[in-house]
Amino acid sequence: MSSDEHTETGTGWPQPADPRRPSGPAGEPDPRPEAPDPDELSPLAPEAAPEREAAPAEEPAAQGGGEPTVDLSAAAAAEREEPAAAAPAGARRRVSSAALMISVLLALLGFTLVEQLRTTSADPTTSAARQEDLVRILYDLNAREVRLRQDIATLEESQRQLRSGEQGRQAALQEATRRADELGILAGTLPATGPGLSVRFEAGGGKPTSASRVLDAVQELRGAGAEAMQISGGDRATVRIIASTFFLDGENGSLIVDGRRLTGPYTITVIGDPATMRTALNIPGGVVATVAGDGGTVIVEDREAAEVSALHAPIELEHARPVS
Numbered sequence: 001m002s003s004d005e006h007t008e009t010g011t012g013w014p015q016p017a018d019p020r021r022p023s024g025p026a027g028e029p030d031p032r033p034e035a036p037d038p039d040e041l042s043p044l045a046p047e048a049a050p051e052r053e054a055a056p057a058e059e060p061a062a063q064g065g066g067e068p069t070v071d072l073s074a075a076a077a078a079e080r081e082e083p084a085a086a087a088p089a090g091a092r093r094r095v096s097s098a099a100l101m102i103s104v105l106l107a108l109l110g111f112t113l114v115e116q117l118r119t120t121s122a123d124p125t126t127s128a129a130r131q132e133d134l135v136r137i138l139y140d141l142n143a144r145e146v147r148l149r150q151d152i153a154t155l156e157e158s159q160r161q162l163r164s165g166e167q168g169r170q171a172a173l174q175e176a177t178r179r180a181d182e183l184g185i186l187a188g189t190l191p192a193t194g195p196g197l198s199v200r201f202e203a204g205g206g207k208p209t210s211a212s213r214v215l216d217a218v219q220e221l222r223g224a225g226a227e228a229m230q231i232s233g234g235d236r237a238t239v240r241i242i243a244s245t246f247f248l249d250g251e252n253g254s255l256i257v258d259g260r261r262l263t264g265p266y267t268i269t270v271i272g273d274p275a276t277m278r279t280a281l282n283i284p285g286g287v288v289a290t291v292a293g294d295g296g297t298v299i300v301e302d303r304e305a306a307e308v309s310a311l312h313a314p315i316e317l318e319h320a321r322p323v324s
Contacts, residue, residue, distance in 0.1 A: 185228055186227075186228075187312070187315070188228075188240040188241075188242040188312030189311060189312060190311075191309045191310075191311065192228040192308045193305055193306065193308070194271040195273070195274055195302075195304055195305065195306065196226075196269065196271040196272050196274060196302075196303050196306035197221075197269075197270050197300055197301065197303060198267060198270075198301045198303055198306065199217060199221075199267065199268040199281065199298065199300050200267045200268075200298070200299040200300075200301075201213070201214065201217075201266045201267075201268075201291065202264075202265045203253070203264055203265070203295075204295040205296070207295050207296070208253030208264060209253075209264055209291070209294075209296055210249055210294075211249045211255055211256070212247075213287065213296075214231070214255065214268075215247045216290065217298075218247075218268070220281055221270050221272070224272065224276045224279070224280035225272045225273055225276055226270045226272040226277060228270070228308040229241040229268060229269065229270045230268070230308045230309070230310040231257060231262065231267070231268050232266070233264065233266055234262075234264055235262070237260065237261075237262050238309075238310040239258055239260050239262070240311055240312040241268075242312050244315070245257065258312075269303070269306050269307070269308055270308075271306050271308055274302045274303075278302075281298070282300075288300075
């Protein structure tokens with residue numbers, strides 16, 4: 001192909017030679033205006049014009065009269081730089097999200113700490129208490145814990161004994177029966193028998209035995225270990241003596257015991273250790289000596305099997321209750 005028919009431009013596409021094109025000096029640009037780009041005239045591509053305007057101007061043709069060529073290196077470099085510029089923006093977005101999440105967690109932690117401190121400081125029992133009060137409260141709590149642990153141990157032992165079989169149940173029943181009998185004797189609701197004394201008061205010198213002398217004898221016998229007592233009059237009336245029994249002087253030398261009238265002579269039947277009770281009655285200045293000073297007589301006799309058969313009606317408690 002001859003140079004008169006076709007010429008090649010920098011785009012690589014063959015173009016027909018223009019016979020009217022003047023051949024100017026080498027290195028001078030074509031004085032004719034360039035033809036408008038079809039893409040710029042197209043109404044379907046309005047956004048393509050700025051890209052072409054931003055493209056670098058065509059360099060003049062090389063010396064020798066060649067057509068100007070289009071340099072694509074700038075466009076290729078711009079395309080390579082676009083992903084590199086987009087990467088830091090995405091990284092910044094990820095960093096911003098993590099920072100926001102950390103800020104929210106720190107805010108929640110601070111709110112929780114403030115609420116905890118406010119709740120602790122608002123406790124009236126500890127904030128207003130002195131150090132001595134706090135120590136006392138701690139001591140009381142420890143003592144209560146010890147008592148509760150002892151109660152738990154006692155209940156567990158009782159449970160173990162009750163679960164140990166027929167022998168354990170029988171032993172528990174026997175212990176309960178024995179305790180009930182003891183309480184019945186002390187309360188005067190059950191009769192009793194055992195070794196003891198018979199103490200007889202006989203007046204003399206025309207002066208009856210006063211209630212104070214009988215009461216002194218009862219107190220001496222209780223102090224010596226008497227377990228059960230009763231007092232009888234000359235008319236065979238008998239009254240059981242318990243902890244609440246009272247003695248008063250009645251008319252004509254009689255004696256009022258728990259509201260019941262007795263006439264002399266009076267006899268106290270008591271169950272206990274005979275030797276100990278005898279010694280208590282005969283101490284110097286004791287009951288025997290005092291009655292003798294009033295002109296009366298106290299006769300003390302041992303009993304191998306003294307019987308206390310008089311009973312006292314059960315006392316109904318109105319105010320006292322057992323501690324559970």
